[in-house]
Amino acid sequence: MDTLNALVAFSNFVAIPAVAYGSQLALGALGVTLVYGVLRFSNFAHGDTMAFGAMIVVLLTWLLQSWGVSLGPLPTALLALPVGIIVTAGLLVATDQLVYRFYRKHKSPPVIFLIVSLGVMFIMNGLVRFVIGPGDQRFFDGQRFIVSVREFKAMTGLREGLAIKTTQGLTVVTAVIVVAVLFWFLNKTRTGKSMRAYSDNEDLALLSGINPERVVLVTWLIVAALATVAGALYGLDKSFKPFVYFQLLLPVFASAIVGGLGNPVGAIAGGFVIAFSEVTVTYAWKKVLVYALPDQWEPSGLMQLLTTDYKFAVSFVILVIVLLFRPTGLFRGKAL
Amino acid sequence: MIKVENLHKHFGGFHAVDGASLEIAEGSITGLIGPNGAGKTTLFNVIAGVHAPTSGRVTLKGEDITGLPPHELFHKGVLRTFQIAHEFSSMTCRENLMMVPAGQSGETLWNTWFGRKKIAEEEEALRAKADEVLEFLTISHLADHKAGQVSGGQKKLLELGRTMMVDAKIVFLDEVGAGVNRTLLNTIGDAIIRLNKERGYTFVVIEHDMDFIGRLCDPVICMAEGKVLAEGTLEEIKANEHVIEAYLGTGLKNKQKGAA
Numbered sequence: 004m005d006t007l008n009a010l011v012a013f014s015n016f017v018a019i020p021a022v023a024y025g026s027q028l029a030l031g032a033l034g035v036t037l038v039y040g041v042l043r044f045s046n047f048a049h050g051d052t053m054a055f056g057a058m059i060v061v062l063l064t065w066l067l068q069s070w071g072v073s074l075g076p077l078p079t080a081l082l083a084l085p086v087g088i089i090v091t092a093g094l095l096v097a098t099d100q101l102v103y104r105f106y107r108k109h110k111s112p113p114v115i116f117l118i119v120s121l122g123v124m125f126i127m128n129g130l131v132r133f134v135i136g137p138g139d140q141r142f143f144d145g146q147r148f149i150v151s152v153r154e155f156k157a158m159t160g161l162r163e164g165l166a167i168k169t170t171q172g173l174t175v176v177t178a179v180i181v182v183a184v185l186f187w188f189l190n191k192t193r194t195g196k197s198m199r200a201y202s203d204n205e206d207l208a209l210l211s212g213i214n215p216e217r218v219v220l221v222t223w224l225i226v227a228a229l230a231t232v233a234g235a236l237y238g239l240d241k242s243f244k245p246f247v248y249f250q251l252l253l254p255v256f257a258s259a260i261v262g263g264l265g266n267p268v269g270a271i272a273g274g275f276v277i278a279f280s281e282v283t284v285t286y287a288w289k290k291v292l293v294y295a296l297p298d299q300w301e302p303s304g305l306m307q308l309l310t311t312d313y314k315f316a317v318s319f320v321i322l323v324i325v326l327l328f329r330p331t332g333l334f335r336g337k338a339l
Numbered sequence: 340m341i342k343v344e345n346l347h348k349h350f351g352g353f354h355a356v357d358g359a360s361l362e363i364a365e366g367s368i369t370g371l372i373g374p375n376g377a378g379k380t381t382l383f384n385v386i387a388g389v390h391a392p393t394s395g396r397v398t399l400k401g402e403d404i405t406g407l408p409p410h411e412l413f414h415k416g417v418l419r420t421f422q423i424a425h426e427f428s429s430m431t432c433r434e435n436l437m438m439v440p441a442g443q444s445g446e447t448l449w450n451t452w453f454g455r456k457k458i459a460e461e462e463e464a465l466r467a468k469a470d471e472v473l474e475f476l477t478i479s480h481l482a483d484h485k486a487g488q489v490s491g492g493q494k495k496l497l498e499l500g501r502t503m504m505v506d507a508k509i510v511f512l513d514e515v516g517a518g519v520n521r522t523l524l525n526t527i528g529d530a531i532i533r534l535n536k537e538r539g540y541t542f543v544v545i546e547h548d549m550d551f552i553g554r555l556c557d558p559v560i561c562m563a564e565g566k567v568l569a570e571g572t573l574e575e576i577k578a579n580e581h582v583i584e585a586y587l588g589t590g591l592k593n594k595q596k597g598a599a
Contacts, residue, residue: 188451192458193451193458195451196438198428200438202429203428203429203430206389206421207421208438209389209409209410209413210410211410211413211439212439227448247579281579
């Protein structure tokens with residue numbers, strides 16, 4: 004038995020990737036939850052909004068790279084991020100004005116909005132593929148690791164190595180900052196409170212002089228920021244491929260629903276629940292168990308419950324379980 | 340002050356308001372009574388911009404306000420409360436009141452980041468005002484309680500308090516007294532009278548409690564089946580044959596219908 008090595012292997016292959024993935028899901032789920040809370044519909048176009056935002060960041064990064072601009076050890080994409088957010092915000096506001104506003108005026112039921120968002124999803128889907136193509140794009144540059152396996156081994160003398168990728172560190176740090184700013188905004192500023200008020204009780208908000216169009220506008224701006232950051236971080240961490248963002252819709256929605264739709268705290272918790280479940284269920288535990296168990300118990304198989312091909316099934320199963328036993332989610336959704 | 344002309348509101352084939360015309364005098368506390376389903380709340384909803392009317396006109400001091408959305412009416416000083424008290428449940432009572440005045444400088448995104456000082460000063464003033472209102476309504480001790488957790492009657496007070504956070508011109512109160520005990524009802528009544536006298540608010544009050552109506556309201560308007568039936572003092576209304584018929588129904592009429 005070798006607890007220390009087991010712990011290192013666990014951190015390296017399960018905990019660290021799951022925390023990074025969880026942060027990305029949390030950011031995505033926050034966007035979904037905000038749209039649900041304020042505009043009261045499930046925005047199926049969110050995955051492709053993330054793809055669009057990430058695409059703009061990719062293109063700008065390439066442009067900056069061609070100019071020879073770099074951030075040293077950090078990826079150049081960070082410089083492109085603010086512009087990416089602005090362009091995505093433009094797209095979302097335009098979509099809202101052209102499409103969603105019509106249905107708001109007609110006071111359409113949420114299910115109509117949901118179907119409309121499905122249409123928007125396909126258009127964005129096509130738009131992204133039209134511009135950048137369906138292929139895999141790499142746009143990461145800078146230093147690859149904060150801590151590399153070799154350094155770690157030399158430092159500690161352990162058999163197992165531990166690596167922290169720059170993108171993983173960056174993802175977590177960015178997520179923490181974004182979430183902190185978002186919560187400050189929602190709880191402490193007048194605009195944020197208007198959003199909460201509108202989400203809590205629309206009739207009363209209107210009769211308190213809150214302009215619904217303003218609240219909706221601000222919501223889309225925030226959603227654009229969240230989607231672009233989430234999309235770009237995911238792209239940096241893995242790679243950018245439009246279809247992957249479409250697939251990401253399921254875990255993102257699962258996160259938002261598991262936490263409780265409309266509840267920002269829930270979205271974050273849900274993101275980590277889904278990420279940890281996905282990683283633990285699809286990880287081959289042999290490596291950790293070799294250290295954790297007495298020698299005679301050493302497993303002969305891989306100790307992998309599901310292959311990674313099934314990772315989306317994990318979100319789906321969790322989603323079904325939550326909807327069956329606690330439909331409002333872990334944190335009682337519905338109000339911001 | 341408010342003039343409603345031949346207002347219709349149809350929900351499919353159901354004529355909730357069916358050609359109502361009435362006028363509210365400035366500075367009055369007008370009572371609006373009528374049996375359940377008479378169309379009182381729908382009339383309120385149409386005036387307050389929640390529903391667009393099927394036809395007809397609403398004017399505020401001669402200005403056409405028909406079908407304006409609620410938040411724009413709010414800026415014109417037209418406020419309403421709800422039959423079932425509404426509140427921002429996740430905010431404290433004080434925050435609920437502080438939400439009310441529109442056009443605060445914290446509303447622009449620019450100021451949110453770059454006008455912190457101005458916002459802080461405004462919020463300070465608002466906070467003081469909210470505390471004053473809570474004091475007036477005798478619910479100061481609830482300032483920091485979540486509004487979703489206070490009692491139904493206290494929520495009604497909070498509704499009234501909301502109208503006190505701005506300079507309202509006319510306030511529509513939809514059954515402020517429903518589900519409220521006598522003592523609290525008197526507190527609400529006192530508050531309404533004081534606001535009317537001291538601040539010159541015009542009130543339109545929907546209420547089923549005739550003592551409450553009698554104490555506050557002059558004139559009283561009675562509605563039934565989407566139409567205005569009668570207008571006058573409570574005594575006149577009580578003596579009005581049509582009103583009695585609307586409330587109690589007449590045995591004779593029903594019999595005739597049955598025979599036919």
